[in-house]
Amino acid sequence: DQQVKQNSPSLSVQEGRISILNCDYTNSMFDYFLWYKKYPAEGPTFLISISSIKDKNEDGRFTVFLNKSAKHLSLHIVPSQPGDSAVYFCAASGVGSGNTPLVFGKGTRLSVIA
Amino acid sequence: DGGITQSPKYLFRKEGQNVTLSCEQNLNHDAMYWYRQDPGQGLRLIYYSQIVNDFQKGDIAEGYSVSREKKESFPLTVTSAQKNPTAFYLCASKPRARDYEQYFGPGTRLTVT
Numbered sequence: 562d563q564q565v566k567q568n569s570p571s572l573s574v575q576e577g578r579i580s581i582l583n584c585d586y587t588n589s590m591f592d593y594f595l596w597y598k599k600y601p602a603e604g605p606t607f608l609i610s611i612s613s614i615k616d617k618n619e620d621g622r623f624t625v626f627l628n629k630s631a632k633h634l635s636l637h638i639v640p641s642q643p644g645d646s647a648v649y650f651c652a653a654s655g656v657g658s659g660n661t662p663l664v665f666g667k668g669t670r671l672s673v674i675a
Numbered sequence: 676d677g678g679i680t681q682s683p684k685y686l687f688r689k690e691g692q693n694v695t696l697s698c699e700q701n702l703n704h705d706a707m708y709w710y711r712q713d714p715g716q717g718l719r720l721i722y723y724s725q726i727v728n729d730f731q732k733g734d735i736a737e738g739y740s741v742s743r744e745k746k747e748s749f750p751l752t753v754t755s756a757q758k759n760p761t762a763f764y765l766c767a768s769k770p771r772a773r774d775y776e777q778y779f780g781p782g783t784r785l786t787v788t
Contacts, residue, residue, distance in 0.1 A: 570715065593775045604679075604765055604779030605718070650718060654775050662708060662733065663777055667717035 564588045565653050567666035576675045580638040584651030584666055587632065591655035595663065596625060596636050599648045608649070609636070641673045677702050679780035681766050686785045688760075696751045696783050698766030707749035708767040708777060711735065718765065724749055725772035753785065760787045 566585045574580045584594075592613040597605035611618040611625045611634065618625050624637045638645055648670045652663040679700045688694045698707065709721040720733030724743040738757025743749050749768075753760045763784050767777040 567717075595776065597779075602684075602763070602782065602784065604767075604781050606779070607776050610775065662720050662723050663775075665710075665718040667715060 562587070563666075564591075565651055565664050565666040567649075567651055567669050569669050570667070571670040571672070573672045573674060574641045576643060576673055577640045580636075580641045580645065580671055580673070582636040582638075582649050582651075582669050582671065584634045584636075585632060586634075586653050588653070588655065588664075589632065591653040591664075593654045594625070594627060594634050595652045595654075596623075597650045597652060597665075598645075599650060599668070605650060613655075638671075641671075643673050643675050646671055646673045679766060679768055679778060681764075681780040681783050684781065684783060686783055688785070688787050690787055691755045692787075693752055693754050694760075694785065694787075696753065696764055696766075696785065698749045698751065698780060700747055700749075700766075700768045700780075702768060702770070702778070703746070704768035704770050704778070705746070706769045706772045706774075707743065708769075709733070709739075709741065709749070709751045710765040710767065712763040712765060712782075721751065721764075753787075760785060 595610040596608040598608045599605040609623045627634045648668045650668045651666040682697045706725045708723040710718040722741040724730035740752045765782045766780040769777045
């Protein structure tokens, strides 16, 4: 059973517009969420994170929103740039600490069209 | 330069052969992880180690083995028992087991024919 789900395998957005990537989770014990960005044939790089005690975290063009009651988080990128084209993974950790390995979703491939 | 290195970038093996993938980090991180990426499958955890001389199975450990004799090294052996070994393998680490953010290496693409 998938505990972290990214239901959209791909997303295309025009340059300059907003990209919204979604992630759902099933385990209510998750208390920390992260987004990673991955280019082909490279390792993922950390993008932004959010603790379950917050509902929003912002870093430049990237904002993550968390809706605990819906067990849903989203990553907003605005404005989108061609260099943002990559696969984005949502990850979750929990049970009160980071001792458990991250659980990853299957990823969403974002294509930003110039 | 501090970081995680995985070598080689591309690896080719014949079916039936064991192969060991290297992962080294000079970040003084306690915890290390091995993931496998397949198209449409995301990142699946193979093995992880939170301290030296200790490791645990992840979700898809069958056909793999690891060792953690040194803090900076966490090699992964893909054995002939692994039914579908062709994949992109990623090593990761984090400073302490209780930290959240993991840092990834560049990956090794293994092709078995």
